[in-house]
Amino acid sequence: xxxxxxxxxxxxxxxxxxDIYHAQDCIGANALLELRHQGQIPHFVRTVHxxxxxxxxxxxxxxxxxxxxxxxxxxxxxxxQRVLKAAYDIDAPRVINGVNLQRFxxxxxxxxxxxxxxxxxxxxxxxxxxxxxEPRKNSIRLLEAFALVLAAHPQARLxxxxxxxxxxxxxxxxxxxxxxxxxxxxxxxxILPGVVPAAxxxxxxxxxxxxxxxxxxxxxxxxxxxxxxxxxxxVVSEQPPFTEFLAPDQAxxxxxxxxxxxxxxxxxxxxxxxxxxxQRSREIxxxxxxxxxxxxxxxxxxxxxxxxxxxxLTEH
Numbered sequence: 001x002x003x004x005x006x007x008x009x010x011x012x013x014x015x016x017x018x019d020i021y022h023a024q025d026c027i028g029a030n031a032l033l034e035l036r037h038q039g040q041i042p043h044f045v046r047t048v049h050x051x052x053x054x055x056x057x058x059x060x061x062x063x064x065x066x067x068x069x070x071x072x073x074x075x076x077x078x079x080x081q082r083v084l085k086a087a088y089d090i091d092a093p094r095v096i097n098g099v100n101l102q103r104f105x106x107x108x109x110x111x112x113x114x115x116x117x118x119x120x121x122x123x124x125x126x127x128x129x130x131x132x133x134e135p136r137k138n139s140i141r142l143l144e145a146f147a148l149v150l151a152a153h154p155q156a157r158l159x160x161x162x163x164x165x166x167x168x169x170x171x172x173x174x175x176x177x178x179x180x181x182x183x184x185x186x187x188x189x190x191i192l193p194g195v196v197p198a199a200x201x202x203x204x205x206x207x208x209x210x211x212x213x214x215x216x217x218x219x220x221x222x223x224x225x226x227x228x229x230x231x232x233x234x235v236v237s238e239q240p241p242f243t244e245f246l247a248p249d250q251a252x253x254x255x256x257x258x259x260x261x262x263x264x265x266x267x268x269x270x271x272x273x274x275x276x277x278x279q280r281s282r283e284i285x286x287x288x289x290x291x292x293x294x295x296x297x298x299x300x301x302x303x304x305x306x307x308x309x310x311x312x313l314t315e316h
Contacts, residue, residue, distance in 0.1 A: 004062075007031030012040060020045060020301045026052075026059075029066035043071035043308055045301070048092060049219025050136075051083055064088070072304050074297075076220045079240035093300060098290035099225040104202050106231025111203040119193045123157040125270035126208040128227075130201075132163035133176050136217040138237070138256050140176050143190075145214070145254075145262035147183040152267060158212075159191040161204060205230035210269035214256045218242070225288060228281045233274040235265045245288075250281040 008031045011021075021044040023029035032044040046066055054060045067073060067088050075081045075092040084090040116122070127146070133139040139160070146158045180190060196204055205211070211227035212235040220241050227234050236242040238253040252265035252274075268274065 003027050004030045004034065008034050011035055017041075019305055022047070022297075023066070023070070024049065026063045026066035029070060030062055033065060033069050043304065045072045045074060045304065046070040047074045047076065047095065048080055048084060049076055050080060050217055051087070052136075053217075071308070072300060074300065077241035078244055080219060095296050095300070096288055096293050097220050097222050097225065098288050098293045099222070099229045099285065100290060101229055101285060104205065104226045104229035106206065108206055109203055111200070112207050115200055115203050116207055119159070119191060120188070121157065121159065121191060121207055123155040123189075125153060125155075125210065126157050126159065127210050127212050127266060127270075128159045128161065128205065128208040128232075129212045130161045130196075130223040130226075131213075131215075133160060133173050134169045135172050136215060138214050138216045139172075140179055141256060141259055141262060142212060142214055143176060143179055143185070144183065144259035145266060146190075147185060148259060148263035149266050150185070150189065153270070156270075157189055157191055159193065159204075159208065161193055161196045161201075163192075163194050201226075202230065205232060208232065210235060210252075210266065210274070212262070212266060212269075213237070213242075214254050214262045214265075216256050225285075228278075229285055231278055231282075233269040233277050234281065235262065235269050245284055246281065250277060250284070252277065 004027055007028060011031065012035070019042070021032050021041050023032050023044060023046045029044070029046040032041060035041045036044060048067060052059070052063060054063060067084065067090060073084065073090050073092045074095050075084055076095060076097055078094065081092055081094055084092045129137070129142060131137045143158070146156070149156050205227055211224070211232045213221060213224050214235060214237045215221070216237070218241060221236065224234050224236060224242065233252060235252045235254060236246065237256040239256065242251065252269045254261040254265040256262070
């Protein structure tokens with residue numbers, strides 16, 4: 001409630017007005033809903049990246065309103081398009097994410113050595129995941145898989161970047177660190193840089209040998225696209241949305257509930273022949289640009305404005 005109110009108070013003070021207001025999460029959408037109710041904004045759009053399995057009735061209601069109440073609801077994958085239709089009876093148009101190939105590339109900038117020193121990154125092979133420690137990222141299963149990788153590659157390192165979230169995952173984090181202790185994973189083997197500055201992220205991808213993302217619940221997996229653009233082999237869950245944009249020979253696939261399968265995929269991703277997967281995965285990059293994404297969004301924005309204008313004329 002406090003975060004929703006903070007959004008409302010900030011936007012009320014915004015001197016500019018816009019034709020379209022667009023929320024990317026349920027908190028922002030509920031703030032825009034309140035502003036529309038107050039007559040402060042004309043209408044708003046929500047993109048649903050994924051649907052959370054909240055335990056709190058308040059959060060479930062918050063999420064439901066953020067899906068049902070916008071003037072237009074968009075989504076980023078076929079999987080969530082089907083979920084929105086089946087669970088909410090919402091026909092959500094599909095939009096795409098993009099990746100900036102000028103920002104994310106395999107070409108070293110010279111910052112990589114400094115970044116390794118700053119975060120204490122040593123060893124080989126180096127595995128990276130981005131998104132912090134939380135249930136839907138499947139962090140504990142990834143940790144268990146990493147312990148199996150260490151048995152074969154004692155110098156391996158797992159880097160988990162990120163961690164900022166609006167939700168309280170402290171109990172899951174406690175289980176994660178208890179698991180690390182039980183598995184005898186040492187601090188220098190598990191590197192937790194926290195929230196990495198946006199300027200450092202491209203170089204961080206280039207510091208490692210493979211990217212691991214055996215997520216349970218994902219909207220699209222934008223960081224997977226960034227890793228591919230950075231020239232990394234990727235380990236992903238063998239399920240949507242990853243199966244929507246990656247072919248069987250473009251990634252190393254794993255059942256997300258199987259540490260053995262994840263570990264096997266991680267070892268394969270760090271093998272010398274993984275560059276063949278990298279080359280094939282890069283074939284998808286021209287299909288996902290922010291320019292294409294903006295054009296698709298613009299079309300839906302114009303449709304919404306025209307529809308709203310038509311309704312206003314009818315009412316008068």
